[in-house]
Amino acid sequence: MRKAWLAPVGILVSLVVQLTVLNGLRLPGGGVPDLVLILVAALAVTEGPLWGMIIGFTAGLCLDLAPPGSLLIGQYALVFCLAGWAAGQLSRSAGKSPLRCVVLTGIVVAAAEVASAGIGLVLDPADVTTTAVRVVLPASIGYDLVLCPFVLYLVVVTGTVLTQGLAAGAAAVGLPGLASRSQGTKEHRPLQPRLSRAAARTGDVWLGGASHYHRARPPSARTRTRLRPANGVAGSASGLARQAGRHPGAASPSLRLAGSRRGDGAIGNSVGSGSVGGGTRWQPGRHPGMLAGAGRQFHPRAGQPGGSATRQHGAGTMSSPAARSSTPIRFSAHRGDGTVGRTLGSAAPRLAGLGLAGRRAAATPKLRPGTGRSALATRSLPRVVPKVQFHTARPAAVRRQAAAPRFRRGNSSLRQSGTVSGGVLSRSSLAAARGRAAPPRLRLAAGRRASGPPGMGMLGGSGRSPMRGPRLRLGKQPRFGYGRRSLLSFLTGRRFGGSWLARKRAGRRSGVWLIGKRTGGAG
């Protein structure tokens, strides 16, 4: 972990710079900035109070012991330890705003300067005089405050670079060229979108279990698949395949499952297969798995039982699934949906009905029922369309999922009553859903209920909820960088970017979080 070196190396360098260069400067006003103190505060902001005070104590002790030091040993250790702790605590309460973070760090630094002067006055009255303090203290606090945002910015960017690679750091400082150039090396992986064309690789088997797979057409420039950083990681599809247990001889499909947004269910939409029978709810014009090949619009009927996708295939441009022909169907992502399956091998669809009861896969990725438009039904549940979403077991995601079921069209009264029009949720089922760790997401497709049979209580639909989250901006290209990131955006945390605290929250998944937010996902 290269970031572990940031604190000791930074402290050592700043200590030497402080002692050899900064203290010898003759600045107007008489004081010099205390670089070590500022660095301690900045590191504490990024590392939290525990590491902040450990770093502060160590740095202060070094400053006490380094050669020109003539004060009592431990003075700076005491002050810097407190400063690191305070900066870590306050940065927690600073929330998302980097401006507030900078201000709080400045307050901590100023308070630490005052404290060190006070301790000096008490313990070393011979060395520290009130006249000197009166002259030097305001000047040095002023220089500290000037230096503070820059050091904080530098620490944050360096930490980003060390943990997430040069691309993220370059994106964080607003160097998109460098960011794009340096993408692709190994340490940049966590932020890279996982491509979903893995199903078309040689040796891959299709999830549906057709003995053949269909090679995807190369994407044309016009209808490029838009990719999103994968939520599921490599191997998540294979876990599903094992769980289905239908292809003992088959190799693990290297499906990369996208679908970071809730309700996207980014894989299953393209799967209709014989063994893992699937009924996909197609939303005309909305579905990520929409056919986008030669200008034909793929309009599967939503809510139709029995695997409407396959039926549509049969009625439309594709050959009948029963015939097991290998017509390649390219599913392009649409409107910012990152989809997986570009090919559809479809065979013997299962009649898929409506249901909430899904299977939670024992293995990661979790098979969570009830969300998204995608559907994968196992044979054991013939009349059930479990909504499948792939998740990695990440704490952030789990925390986010802990809410009550969301209704696509509804308000709090709906939630209270536990029933929705369409009669999907009864009170008991709502309670049961609440009791579960991963409750099913009910999305009543408000605008699209006409397309499905009323009373079906259609699951799926668009993955976004109108109750929260920004609306899907149609036609908006999803963005895969962090966008413009400048010092201004760093300071304000406004639309210039400035989501480094969000990154702190979501950890490495913040790319997903950001993009989901940008593109109007429900996350």
Next chain:
Amino acid sequence: MTGAGEVIEVRDSRRTRVVLVVLLVAALSLIALDYSDGSNSGLRAMRSASGAVFGGIEHAAGSVARFFSGGNSSASQVTSLQEQVVKLRAELSGAQLSKSDLKQLRKLLLLAGAAQYRVVAASVIAVGTGYQQTVTIDVGSSNGVTPDETVLNGDGLVGEVTSVTATTATVLLADSPAEVVGAAVQPSGQLGSVTGPGQAAGSGGLMRLQMLSSSAQLKPGDELVTSASEHDRPFVPGVPIGVITTLVNENGALTEAAEVRPFVDYTALGIVAVVIGPPRHNPRFSALPPLPHPAPTVTVTVTAKPGPGRPGSSPAPRPGG
């Protein structure tokens, strides 16, 4: 330190508190130990060990900084200066001397030659943080430097050596409020003590002269040199200190006081020298900057005789040595 670290931090505020208390207790006990017993062997060993480590780093950093700050160095001047060094019986270290270093060194040698000090030249490699009026110089006990020796530069008194490692020494600056320097006023030779203003000196703070005798007469423009200390420690006699700017008349004060502007700019110290051999005779005021500026040629200024135009040869009691 992102994923698991954050989780731990969020969860363990109790552990944070425990560690905070532990660290605070450690810091306070260190302070208490150092405060109660200054000669504590453990702490002293700690300090000297860290001095060896950080001193080495500062040594390297200081030489790098000087290399970059110096500008073009003239090799011929350096060699000619080496001859002067030999001539003045001063031991010089430092191969790369920048122009400013050269100037400082020349002034230093002039001063040392005028007062017949035996000096070791050094450069300042680190400056104390906060309110500490200390610097680190790049000579140590391996160069013959011992504690309580006088440090000067070409302008005058810099301070005294307080502690020494093998390669570095810590100098307490003369403008520290903790430093009390015995001073002799130039024409009369009367004695007083000078204390520094601390770090306020960088912003125009002045040193303060307090005369010992109530009969002393001061006037602005009088210059001060160090008076001799016992066994020439910590201060050798004759090092210029500063010039009196204003007289301070305090009601009820028994003796006169004055504000003194030091010759040395304590915020811009470069080349200094440690006096490792005191002069055989008290140089008295010979090291003071001459009023009519002579041409700085070697042949003129190297002579150890007192300057002819200086009226400071009145028979004052010669203190010390």
